[in-house]
Amino acid sequence: MTDKPMHFCPGCTHGVIQRLVGEVIDELGIQEETIAVGPVGCAVFCYDYWDVDFHQASHGRAPAVATGIKRVHPDKVVFSLQGDGDIAAIGTAEIIHAAARGEKITCLFVNNSIYGMTGGQMAPTTIVSQKTTTSPWGRDSGQAGYPVKLTEMLAILDGTAYCARVSVHNPAHILNAKKAIRKAFEVQLNKKGFSLVEILSTCPTNWGLPPLEAVKWLEDNMLSYFPLGEYKAAAGV
Ligand SMILES: Cc1ncc(C[n+]2csc(CCOP(=O)(O)OP(=O)(O)O)c2C)c(N)n1
Numbered sequence: 001m002t003d004k005p006m007h008f009c010p011g012c013t014h015g016v017i018q019r020l021v022g023e024v025i026d027e028l029g030i031q032e033e034t035i036a037v038g039p040v041g042c043a044v045f046c047y048d049y050w051d052v053d054f055h056q057a058s059h060g061r062a063p064a065v066a067t068g069i070k071r072v073h074p075d076k077v078v079f080s081l082q083g084d085g086d087i088a089a090i091g092t093a094e095i096i097h098a099a100a101r102g103e104k105i106t107c108l109f110v111n112n113s114i115y116g117m118t119g120g121q122m123a124p125t126t127i128v129s130q131k132t133t134t135s136p137w138g139r140d141s142g143q144a145g146y147p148v149k150l151t152e153m154l155a156i157l158d159g160t161a162y163c164a165r166v167s168v169h170n171p172a173h174i175l176n177a178k179k180a181i182r183k184a185f186e187v188q189l190n191k192k193g194f195s196l197v198e199i200l201s202t203c204p205t206n207w208g209l210p211p212l213e214a215v216k217w218l219e220d221n222m223l224s225y226f227p228l229g230e231y232k233a234a235a236g237v
Pocket residue numbers: 040041042043059082083084085086087090110112114115116117118123
């Protein structure tokens with residue numbers, strides 16, 4: 001990590017996740033060979049916080065950009081970081097096809113169930129009855145359907161080697177999240193194939209909650225719809 005102070009709102013867990021990624025890169029000793037691909041969204045300034053080579057992708061395109069970098073530099077460790085609007089809305093095609101092709105990259109997916117950066121609009125991952133600026137009476141499944149379970153969807157593809165969902169709403173879960181992120185990087189280092197970790201994250205500002213209540217909201221509302229666990233660990237992973 002660099003010394004630059006992070007810009008995140010109080011109680012947002014984007015910073016916790018970026019810190020975990022930095023720790024994993026340090027512990028694996030891969031800083032010099034790692035190339036990160038950043039998103040559009042609240043995590044956009046990760047290029048200021050990680051001291052690794054970096055490429056910015058336009059909204060949703062990080063898996064396609066990471067694919068190109070990894071194919072040109074197969075010996076580098078290439079990973080992307082994306083929010084749920086980025087990866088499960090505008091970038092749905094890119095992530096599904098990168099996973100189906102079995103690209104040898106690692107994708108980190110921060111799911112805060114809302115479009116954070118743009119002011120709290122409904123995302124594909126917004127929970128049924130969750131209030132957002134574009135669903136002020138709560139998400140209506142009859143009108144807007146149901147949240148996308150991307151990790152489960154990717155796990156059934158033959159191209160994926162490792163798919164897991166973790167959360168960072170308390171210290172025990174933060175430690176588990178770090179283990180999964182490390183495993184996803186190890187999958188790539190061991191040339192096993194595509195790996196993805198979805199990380200459930202808070203957004204107190206756009207959920208309209210103080211930080212501690214946001215943690216509780218995640219626990220009470222997100223864990224039941226987005227169960228944690230390893231959805232795919234291919235043979236040898
Ligand atoms: C092509 C394009 N469309 C739309 C936008 C506007 N935009 C910027 S960030 C964002 C949503 C980000 O939400 P998410 O990916 O969930 O990340 P978060 O900010 O919640 O971490 C959108 C729609 C854009 N920058 N580029």
